[in-house]
Amino acid sequence: MTKVLLKGIRKKFGAVEIIRGVDLDIEDGEFVVFVGPSGCGKSTLLRLISGLEHISGGELHIGGQLVNEVPASRRGVAMVFQSYALYPHLTVRDNMGFGLKVRKVPASERARRVSEAAATLKLEPLLDRFPRQLSGGQRQRVAIGRAIVGNPDVFLFDEPLSNLDAELRVHMRSEIAALHQRLSTTMIYVTHDQIEAMTLADKIVVLRDGRVEQVGTPRDLYDSPRTIFVAQFIGSPKMNILPLADGGPIAPGASVPATAISVGIRPEHLSLGKSSNSTLRGKVRLAEYTGAVTLLHVELDGGQTCLVIQNQGPAPETGAEVSLQADPGRLHFFDREGQAV
Amino acid sequence: MAGSPSRDNAAHSARAPWLTLKTREMLEAWLFVSPTFIGFLIFFLGPLVAIFYYSTTEWNLLSQQATFVGLRNFENALLENPDFWHVVRNSVIFALGLVPLNMALALSLALALSRPFFGVVFFRTVFFAPVVTSAIAWAIVWKFMLQGQGGAVNQMLAWIGIDGPNWLREPNWAMAAVIVTRVIKMVGLNMILYIAALQSIPRDYEEAATLEGASRWQVFRMITWPLLAPTTLVIMVLTTIGSFKVFDHIYQMTGGGPENGTLVLAFYIYQQGFKFFNVGYAAALALIMFAIVMVLTLAQVMLRRRDME
DSSP: OOOEEEEEEEEEETTEEEEEEEEEEEOTTOEEEEEOSTTSSHHHHHHHHHTSSOOSEEEEEETTEEOTTSOGGGTTEEEEOTTOOOOTTSOHHHHHHHHHHHTTOOHHHHHHHHHHHHHHTTOGGGTTSOGGGSOHHHHHHHHHHHHHHTOOSEEEEESTTTTSOHHHHHHHHHHHHHHHHHHOOEEEEEOSOHHHHHHHOSEEEEEETTEEEEEEOHHHHHHSOSBHHHHHHSSSSOOEEEEOTTOSOSSTTOOOOTTOOEEEEOGGGEEEEOGGGOSEEEEEEEEEEOSSOEEEEEEETTSOEEEEEEOSSOOOOTTOEEEEEEOGGGOEEEOTTSBBO | OOSOHHHHHHHHHOSOTTSOHHHHHHHHHHHHHHHHHHHHIIIIIHHHHHHHHHTTEEEETTTTEEEEOTTHHHHIIIIIOHHHHHHHHHHHHHHHHHHHHHHHHHHHHHHHHSSOOTTHHHHHHHHHGGGGSOHHHHHHHHHHHTOTTTOHHHHHHHHTTOOOOOTTTSHHHHHHHHHHHHHHHHHHHHHHHHHHHHHHSOHHHHHHHHHTTOOHHHHIIIIIHHHTHHHHHHHHHHHHHHHHTOOHHHHHHTTTOSTTTTOOHHHHHHIIIIISOBHHHHHHHHHHHHHHHHHHHHHHHHHHHHHHO
16 A cells, blocks of 8 residues: 655745645555646655655655655655656666666566566667667656666656657657556656646646645546636636626526636637627637637637637638627636635 | 849859859858968977977987988887886876876865855865966975975974975885875866766766665766766876876976986976987987877777777
């Protein structure tokens, strides 16, 4: 059972507090993704778990043991770095076997475990190559292989796909997901890419300014964001947030909570409609055709720009007057503090 | 009306329209490199060619008369003159003492000073300052400090009850003294090269190795040291060459003494050429020194290449 438990974790660099009290409960075998904008502290939090950074306050438990003062190498974690951190002077075989070698694992056992990991990741033909002779995707697999060989209790991934091109990223994403299914080991994954977070995670942790903004399944975060920040961070294109100051129903049949001052509508929950049914009217400023859908940028009469995903039919001309209809069951209301109501 | 106006302007503005663009660019390039190239021809290639000629002559600088003697000067040095092999032996001892000591000290300092901490710039400056200090001034100061009686070094040794020798006057100690003082003077340069190399090694390697259970010593031995190999080779080659070329230090501190105990090759060449005026013999010695340094450098490069494979 390798649960990871964070209680009031804090990290200061000098006078600057980067992590400001994070509480988190990660179950055994769970795939947890930390997301958030640059500088929110997600990589720092991962490094605190790994032991590469010292914890300033709070408690970190791995597998039921308090590990604040346990060195990185004895926490039972393996990390895949953004840069892969493959030792350039060692072959793939030696890179993968490095950790076993320094732990004085006998050569025969080392060879067996490297071969097993290489077979899992289809790396056998590459074992005698040097990192410089590998493509980006192959390096990534070697980095994962190096982590697997140590048979860790917890895998840590620090933006492992950010150096790959778009196509390879999608492919590697599926390989990591498959690996998790096969190994069923606890995995903690850091990314700023919310698509990666949505597709991989059992549980997403949205971080903002060193604090947890919301924790939940991808569907929870998408359907029931607790704050405007989460509402806009999860989902692509991001949610439209419109003021309710003018009054009047945003959609027929929708009940507006008394404390709400703004409403969030995802672009996919808006459609072009008849003018008599809607209070949302504006002009099309840009129509981006992406193949599957068209993304319309509509400038509302109030001045805000609203994004609309049009699934079918010809897109209106730029400058055309349109009326928008919102799905009344898919509206999100927020109060003055940006909290969902 | 063929061609755009801008193209017409470009054609008109060309100062030498009869030359092709490629030729014009080539001329410009030569113009830029010519100051260095001319200097190279006059001050480097010229003397280098001349020295081959001088080495085949018996030429006393005072008589202004050069007689062609073929390879006689080389025979004299390599087969007949016992001084030559004594001098080569001294140079080898100097190099064997200086190169490992310099490199070990430079690497140790670099490892200590490659990461930022309060005062790091001060310490780097302290260790680098001797490199840019005048070699003669450095040697004079050390000569005073190493005096047998009243020298600062012996005074300090006296505080802890050690009766220091007359460092530069005793054959057994003079070579050690010139090696150590030379190391202290030049170690800063290699330290800076090692610091630059250490700082170019991504921190991720060390972190990944630490996570995998490597101790600090294992990280150094298995990751850092192999990654420093190209820099180590450059430093080893440059320091070896520098140790064979050492002149000013010996000239000022010991003058080759005592009992020729610190008479090294470069200083011997100077003595033969400009003290005894045997220019032909000195030229032959210089070529032999060139060959020795070349062989050592190639050997180091080949060893490194074998290690890489």
